[in-house]
Amino acid sequence: MKFLVADECNVVKEDKFGFFMYGGIVISDDEMRPLSQGFQEIKRELGINKKRPIKWTNNGWQGEEPFGTDLHKKAKDKILTLFAESGSKIIVSLSPQDFYHNVSFIGLKIKSKINIEAYKRSQEYALNTTLKKFNRYLRETDDMGLVLTDTFSDDTRLHMTNHCAEIFPNGNGRFTLEKIAYPVIPINNEYSHLHQINDVVLGAIQYSLRELGYNSLPRIKERFWKDVSGNDATIYGRGFDIYPKNNNDPALEEKIEKLVQKFSRLIAVNIEI
Amino acid sequence: MKIQVGNIHEEFSRDTYWARIRFESDDSSKQSTVITCASHEYLWDKLGVRDLSKEDLEKWLNAVVEKWKAKEDSIFKEMVYFDVYANTEEGIENGLIFLKTITQ
Numbered sequence: 001m002k003f004l005v006a007d008e009c010n011v012v013k014e015d016k017f018g019f020f021m022y023g024g025i026v027i028s029d030d031e032m033r034p035l036s037q038g039f040q041e042i043k044r045e046l047g048i049n050k051k052r053p054i055k056w057t058n059n060g061w062q063g064e065e066p067f068g069t070d071l072h073k074k075a076k077d078k079i080l081t082l083f084a085e086s087g088s089k090i091i092v093s094l095s096p097q098d099f100y101h102n103v104s105f106i107g108l109k110i111k112s113k114i115n116i117e118a119y120k121r122s123q124e125y126a127l128n129t130t131l132k133k134f135n136r137y138l139r140e141t142d143d144m145g146l147v148l149t150d151t152f153s154d155d156t157r158l159h160m161t162n163h164c165a166e167i168f169p170n171g172n173g174r175f176t177l178e179k180i181a182y183p184v185i186p187i188n189n190e191y192s193h194l195h196q197i198n199d200v201v202l203g204a205i206q207y208s209l210r211e212l213g214y215n216s217l218p219r220i221k222e223r224f225w226k227d228v229s230g231n232d233a234t235i236y237g238r239g240f241d242i243y244p245k246n247n248n249d250p251a252l253e254e255k256i257e258k259l260v261q262k263f264s265r266l267i268a269v270n271i272e273i
Numbered sequence: 274m275k276i277q278v279g280n281i282h283e284e285f286s287r288d289t290y291w292a293r294i295r296f297e298s299d300d301s302s303k304q305s306t307v308i309t310c311a312s313h314e315y316l317w318d319k320l321g322v323r324d325l326s327k328e329d330l331e332k333w334l335n336a337v338v339e340k341w342k343a344k345e346d347s348i349f350k351e352m353v354y355f356d357v358y359a360n361t362e363e364g365i366e367n368g369l370i371f372l373k374t375i376t377q
Contacts (some may be wrong), residue, residue: 211364212312212357212371215286258314261323265288265313 001029002143004091004134005194007150008126009202019259020099021206022126023092024198026137026145026225031086032194038082039193046075053190054079056203079200080219089225091137092205093129095243096255120159123152127160127184128167129243131177137225137238138179145179150195151186161186208266209259217266232269236260274299274345278338281330287371288313290325292334294341296348303349308372309337311358318360333358 006024027035043050048067054075058066067075131147138145152160168182189195201223204216224239226232240263242256264271279293291310297303311333313325320329337356341348348354353376357368 210367211314211359211361212287212289212310212367214367215288258317262288262314268285 002138002141002145003027003029003032003194004130004145004147005192005198006127006130006147007189007195007198007202008123009199009206010097018097019094019209020097020122020126021092021094021202022123023090023130023133023202025083025194025201025223026089026091026134027194028087028143031088035082035086035088035197036193039079039197042075042078042082045078046071048075053196055189055196055199056207076200076204079197080204080216083197083201084220084223086223088223089137090201090205090220090223090239091130091133091225092202092239093126093133093241093243094209094259095126096252096259099244099252116155120156123156123160124163125243127163128175129241131167131180131184132171132175133225133238133241135171135175135177135179140228143179144181146181147184148192148194149184149186150189150199209262215266217263218268221267232267233271235267235269236263236271274342275301276338276342278334281327281334284310284371287367289368289371290316290330290333291372291375292337294334294338296341298346298349303346305348305350305352305354307337307341307354307356308376309334309356309358310368310372312360312364312368314360315358315364319358 004024004026006022009021040050043052043054048054048071052061052064056076058069058072060066066072127149134145134147151157164184168177168180168184171177187195189199201220204220207213208215208217221232221235224235226238227234242259244252247253260271275297277295277297279295281290281292283290289310289312291308294307294309296305296307316325316329316333317323320332322329341354341356355369355372357365357372359365359368
């Protein structure tokens with residue numbers, strides 16, 4: 001049995017070069033406990049309250065101040081190492097955020113908040129693409145899977161819960177999800193070590209791809225799902241993918257091409273679209 | 274004014290190119306150093322080339338040298354300047370973090 005621990009990872013500082021990412025890490029049943037214990041061990045080593053979550057973004061928690069910068073950096077680094085040494089896989093789907101989100105700008109600054117209807121569409125589309133990929137991965141590994149998402153936000157929870165009910169067990173008509181056990185289970189990442197590990201991994205991917213962000217991708221490159229040949233170029237289209245495909249918008253195509261090329265450079269593999 | 278332009282380095286961990294430029298007054302009494310970097314995205318947009326050659330990078334650096342040279346003596350007000358070329362505000366912030374790290 002394989003578990004997809006999934007979440008969305010939106011841009012922190014909105015700008016026209018941002019992108020939306022959905023997906024997560026695929027963990028086999030025998031690795032769940034060691035990863036969770038490894039996570040707890042990191043907290044113990046660093047003297048962090050065992051109940052306190054560690055995520056990519058350094059926030060305060062239950063009245064406590066955010067972590068010191070060095071401590072937070074050290075914790076994230078250890079989590080990435082823990083993950084990199086596991087047998088887990090990464091499956092993420094990205095898209096230029098103005099494909100998903102109906103936002104407008106004044107210069108580089110965001111003018112309006114995310115449009116809720118567009119946000120629902122974003123999550124629905126992103127979940128579909130991720131589930132479709134996970135199902136394909138499970139076919140290849142001849143396994144069954146279960147999806148543990150982070151809880152959906154208040155704005156989209158009802159819509160996404162209904163959507164999850166509608167697409168199971170037979171997909172949405174364009175694809176099937178025969179390898180994934182119903183239902184998608186939402187878990188608040190505050191209470192899940194595996195979701196926090198996922199949060200750090202997604203955060204590292206996102207920050208690597210941001211302009212002049214720190215590149216962590218070589219550390220976790222081997223964890224991206226690729227084909228059985230082991231060829232790194234096959235990560236694109238499997239463990240790392242960008243949507244939409246075959247659109248007729250030259251501006252969107254240019255953004256997608258740049259994102260693919262950025263990813264290629266960061267993992268030092270020549271990927272052609 | 275004497276100008277010494279350092280080599281252009283590629284920093285894989287930030288997907289960027291950076292260099293040092295040293296300015297010295299004619300009588301060698303005053304010095305200043307500009308440390309500059311440009312994101313790959315910025316250079317791709319600016320120069321219209323995805324796979325940057327040595328000449329492309331030198332073109333960018335020469336423009337940076339000219340910009341700072343035009344400040345003439347006022348450049349010596351500070352010992353060190355950081356000059357980041359990026360497409361986004363976040364890129365500029367990240368570039369400053371990077372440049373400060375390499376000078377520590």
